[in-house]
Every structure is written in structure tokens, then in C-alpha cells.
Amino acid sequence: MRRVYLDNASTTKVDEEVLNAILPYLKEEYGNPSSIYSIGRNAKKAIEDAREKIAKVLNAEPTEIFFTGSGSESCNMAVRGIANSYKDRGNHIITSKIEHPAVLETCKALEKDGFQITYIPVNEEGIIDLDGLREAITNETILITIMYANNEIGTLQPIKEIGEIARKHNIFFHTDAVQAFGTIKIDVKGLGIDLLSLSGHKLYAPKGVGALYLRKGIKLKKVLTGGHQERDKRAGTENVTGIVGLGKATELAYENIESTNKKIQELREYYISEVVKRIPHIKVNGDLEKRLPGNSNISFRYIEGESLLLNLDIKGICASSGSACTSGSLDPSHVLLALGLSHEIAHGSLRVTIGKDNTKEDIDYLLDNLEEVVQRLRNMSPLYNG
Numbered sequence: 001m002r003r004v005y006l007d008n009a010s011t012t013k014v015d016e017e018v019l020n021a022i023l024p025y026l027k028e029e030y031g032n033p034s035s036i037y038s039i040g041r042n043a044k045k046a047i048e049d050a051r052e053k054i055a056k057v058l059n060a061e062p063t064e065i066f067f068t069g070s071g072s073e074s075c076n077m078a079v080r081g082i083a084n085s086y087k088d089r090g091n092h093i094i095t096s097k098i099e100h101p102a103v104l105e106t107c108k109a110l111e112k113d114g115f116q117i118t119y120i121p122v123n124e125e126g127i128i129d130l131d132g133l134r135e136a137i138t139n140e141t142i143l144i145t146i147m148y149a150n151n152e153i154g155t156l157q158p159i160k161e162i163g164e165i166a167r168k169h170n171i172f173f174h175t176d177a178v179q180a181f182g183t184i185k186i187d188v189k190g191l192g193i194d195l196l197s198l199s200g201h202k203l204y205a206p207k208g209v210g211a212l213y214l215r216k217g218i219k220l221k222k223v224l225t226g227g228h229q230e231r232d233k234r235a236g237t238e239n240v241t242g243i244v245g246l247g248k249a250t251e252l253a254y255e256n257i258e259s260t261n262k263k264i265q266e267l268r269e270y271y272i273s274e275v276v277k278r279i280p281h282i283k284v285n286g287d288l289e290k291r292l293p294g295n296s297n298i299s300f301r302y303i304e305g306e307s308l309l310l311n312l313d314i315k316g317i318c319a320s321s322g323s324a325c326t327s328g329s330l331d332p333s334h335v336l337l338a339l340g341l342s343h344e345i346a347h348g349s350l351r352v353t354i355g356k357d358n359t360k361e362d363i364d365y366l367l368d369n370l371e372e373v374v375q376r377l378r379n380m381s382p383l384y385n386g
């Protein structure tokens, strides 16, 4: 059966060139990077090459990049790390209502430890309110953590303005850039970002590797204790293959960024315009300009998101009802609720995220099946009457 993969915000297929870059570190150069013999030193060198590649695209120094086991770990390291290292300065953290659980749940956990958290709302297009951010700042505020691009609705936040506000008030600024990295050009110095989290598997590298940018001079209590890897910031033998893959994927993503984004965005625009034309009673979620090129999120009234996904799966189509982290639960997405959608409408949402390997044929296949499935499900719904 045909498989059409349209869930690239959830994870991506490892790129062929990335795979080829990784294989020697499984087959021949398998030494422990902390060892002094040659295959250990070669592995160590590969890690440092990857670090340089990531530093370069972020306009950072290689010594400001730390490898981790995931985007979630990077976010934990950043948020918990600042909270624990600077609690003598204050106990207040500002975040947004639409963060990924990696940040949201970490903030909730810190609340139990005595920190005060302000969750800034977003407007109905999914963009945070800068005045709300300014008003939330107190003498106790030590950290602003706001995501670069949202994983469910793809909206891009005003990162430069947030960076300026943070700097003006001498507050650290962390951004979860897991969705943005590889798709958006990010200059951490120009944007006033102090800490930034990213993850390999969202940009065609393997799962289980992430990185944290930590501006020079910021101290961070480590979350994982043990050996002295990553300049004593993150214990554990380095995931050499993952790190090599992340380095290669970073290089590839930024080499081809304009042409890839253009192609992906054209497919996204085609998809949305056809859905609007062919299927009534829908709502397109999230700002259409300030948005990742490949993300679409549409609510279909009178439809249950899970049934829609199961029926698309029967046709070989992989999509999402929001995020992999919330699917499996029956609670509607906290992001869609933050936009002001009712529970009923939020439940019938479909996230289609287009990647670099998708084609117009994929989108046409999705559109034909979507039209048929939505009509069929609506005909079965007691609430729908034509």
C-alpha cells in the first residue's frame, strides 16, 4: 500500500546522506570519545566537527553548544538549570500557554518547588501578547522561556522583541527552537537569545540527540550527574552517531534552506486552498504569515479527530490530531484551547506537516481521501445535517 508521511513535525525520516555520515561511527570508529587511542580520538573529533557546524549556523561559539539526549532534555536543562542556579536572584519564571510539554511540565514541576510561573496567553492567531509579557515582569523574574515556533499550529513568536525585553530587564531568555531549527535562520547573538534548545529527529537526523546553546558566562547547574562529558555540563558517554547525524543534518538543512522552504510552503498553500475549496465547515488555525512553511492545522466541524486519523491511516496516510504528546489522551489540545477554540471544534483538528520529501502527488492523494473520509464521518454524525 502507498504510504504518505505528513507528520514531519512529529518526527522525520533520517536523510540518506545523514545515514551515510553516521555509519562509519557504528562500524569502524566506534571508540569511546573519552579514550586516548585513535578510534576514540576520531569519535571525539567527529563530535567537535558537529559542534562547530551547529555553532556556525546559530552564530555562536562551539564552546556554547552542549549535546544532550533530546529536545526535551535540552529544555529541562535550560529551565531547571536557570531556576536552580539563579534562585538567589528571584523565583519567578515567565512562559506561554502554548509551550511544548517539555517546557510546560517542567514549569509545573518547578511550581511545586516554590517557583512562581506566569503563563502568557496568545491571541486567536496563536501569537503571544508582548504587552502581557512586559506586564508580567517583576523584580523576581529570572527567566523568560518562550518557544520559537509552535509544534501544533506552526506559529512563529516575536523572538527578537522578546530578546530585547529580556535584555532590558536583565532576565535570561530561553527559547525552545526544536521546530524552528533547520527551517528558520537563527542568529542567537542578533536575537538576544541566552539559551536555545534543539533536537535532531525534527530535521532528518536520528532520534535521541539534542543540543543546548548556552551563552558564554551563564552558569548552569547540571541535571544529569556522573562523568565529566560535555565540559562537565552533561554526564554520559556521548551519542556519537546521533551527534554526527545532527551535525550533518544541520549542514544540509541550512545549505538548502531557501529552496526547501519555498517548495514546502507552496505545497502547504496548495493543500490549504484546496481544503477550503472542497470541504465546508472548517477552520484554519494559526496565523498564516508568521508560520513555519510546512505546518497546517485545520479543524473540521462535526468530526472526531481520532476517527479522522484512523480512517486516513487505513489509506496509508500519516498525520496528527495535534501533537504526538497529546494524542492518545482524550483531552483536546491545550494549544487550540489557548486560541479560544471550543472543545468540540478543537477535537476535530488535523495537523498536516509537510517535509522536504513530500510531493504534490502526496497532497493530492491526501486531499482526495480527506474529502471522502470527512463526508463519510459527517454522514454518520447525529449533529450534522448536510
Ligand SMILES: *Cc1c(COP(=O)(O)O)cnc(C)c1O
Pocket (backbone or CB within 6 Å): 009, 010, 069, 070, 071, 072, 073, 100, 102, 147, 149, 150, 151, 176, 177, 178, 179, 199, 200, 201, 202, 208, 209, 210
Ligand atoms: C519535538 C519537540 C520537543 C521535544 O523534542 P524531543 O527530542 O522529541 O524530546 C520539544 N519542543 C518542541 C517544540 C518539539 O516540537
